[in-house]
Amino acid sequence: MLCAPGILIGQYLFYQISPQTAKVLIGAMVTVIALMNLHKYVVKPLVIKEIEENEVADTLVKRIFRYGCLILGGIVHGAFNIGGPLITVYTLEAVKDKKKFRNTMTMLWVVLNSWNLFNQHQNGAFTNELNSALLVGLPLAGIGFFFGMRFLEKINREQFLRIVYVVLLIIGSNMLLSNIPWTADSKMMTIVGTVIVLSGYAFNVFKKRKVNIEKVQAL
Template sequence: MAEYFRYILFFITIFISNTIQVITGFAGAMLAMPPSIRLIGVGPAKAIVSIVSGASCVYVAVRYWRDINKKELLKILALMGIGMYTGIRLFYMLKLDILLKLYGVIIILIALKKLFVKKEIQMPPAVLYLCLVMAGMIHGMFISGGSFLVVYAVWALHEKQEFRATVSAVWVVLNSFLLYDHYQAGYFTAQTGRILVISVLPFLMAVWLGNQLVQKISAEKFLLLTYILLLASGAVAVL
């Protein structure tokens, strides 16, 4: 019974995180990974979340492909790709408990900053490019580089639809590369496949709901909810 309850909580996590992913273009995997690792284990969590969150990004990127900023997309992919390679190597070198707690602390600090420090600090381009490398590193370890990518994307992508489409395209490309690494690591087992198939239903529900809400809810209120959920998700990783 306890095992089934964990799976139910995981599917709820998939639903909530992908609803937010469809609306904002980021934060989905960052929300999903800490509880998912606790609920079903790091291997299945990385495999399933990368596919499911990637699928929601495919939907956004294909539907709004004309809004993708191709020049910025290539720049982001180049710098994040360097960081992602480093992050993958670090994940296999360091202990999971240490990485997970550090990851949780980073999420909590990001959420607290967004909740209580409203003033945006103007950073030089060199620091913004470093944020892209950091985004790649965290994405390589936990499929969750969204917060650091957003620091750069807010500076470089000014239109809402351009931001949403370009960021989604980034995740489509990078998650495709991660799938090969996950396959090599042996994450795709029969059990993982069964969980993935069931995850399709909450994912489709999330896509539908996200598109219903995106035009009806104010960006400020939704971002407030997102940062509160990030705070909770980071706490799950630390505990």
């Protein structure tokens, strides 16, 4: 239900905001969220060897963030059809069971995309090129959905979350990097900054790993 107002707002913003600007902002948000959760679900348990015994409490801040992602996802999906990553972030936190997550997302996309299909068809957004792409893409999407359901049966929740956040990282970073108006200087500064940040992060991770391994060996 929280998506619905966002979609209506998004229909208006479709003609008011630059798609490139929206993609940069959403790409940055999704990339940061994916990186944070990859640290939580991949780096901490597999590299640092740090296991959280208790589930973290669902605080007010977390709920505000979660519902904010859902509303914003509805807005950008209604405007540019790129709200999927943000809506996925909400659903991952709200729906813990992987099968329920799949079913929830499937029905959500049916509703959202049916609405967008009708609205954009009315606005003349359909072209021969788009129709041709749909003819090719829909059967492939069906095949992917079939194999995805089979694969889902073979993995546990932790593996499922790791895969989803890797996919979100790829989608978010691609959306961000492919829409930034790069210059030679900005590219160089970004590369240098990224190397420095990653080096510091790796140093901190392996330092914590060493401490945790020593604790285990001392037991």
